[in-house]
Amino acid sequence: GDFAAFVARLRQRHGWLDAAVCARWARGYGTRVEHLLDGVRDVSGLGAQVAPGLHEAELAYLARAEWARCADDVLWRRSKLGLHFDAAQRSAVQRWFARNAPRHSAR
Numbered sequence: 074g075d076f077a078a079f080v081a082r083l084r085q086r087h088g089w090l091d092a093a094v095c096a097r098w099a100r101g102y103g104t105r106v107e108h109l110l111d112g113v114r115d116v117s118g119l120g121a122q123v124a125p126g127l128h129e130a131e132l133a134y135l136a137r138a139e140w141a142r143c144a145d146d147v148l149w150r151r152s153k154l155g156l157h158f159d160a161a162q163r164s165a166v167q168r169w170f171a172r173n174a175p176r177h178s179a180r
Contacts (some may be wrong), residue, residue, distance in 0.1 A: 083098075083103070083106065089116050101152060123166055124154070124158050127147075133173070144167040154168035
């Protein structure tokens with residue numbers, strides 16, 4: 074389909090969403106972005122901004138739906154956000170996962 078039209082529809086439905094975040098999510102998640110935004114009505118519903126443009130809702134979605142288990146899964150494997158964040162911002166993502174990531178036992 075037409076990517077620009079998809080982003081425009083997404084922005085129309087979620088006008089409160091930052092344009093750069095909206096475009097990144099459209100590229101990265103496609104139509105699955107609606108799962109990420111399920112139940113979110115405004116920017117406060119995204120939770121805290123852990124790093125620029127990276128909110129708790131996105132991290133929780135990645136942990137829940139895309140099996141991200143650590144910061145590297147998000148910063149380097151699922152996206153390349155690590156290229157754009159400084160060391161302090163990457164550390165903030167690591168701290169979020171240390172507090173919130175699902176724990177799995179080895180069997």
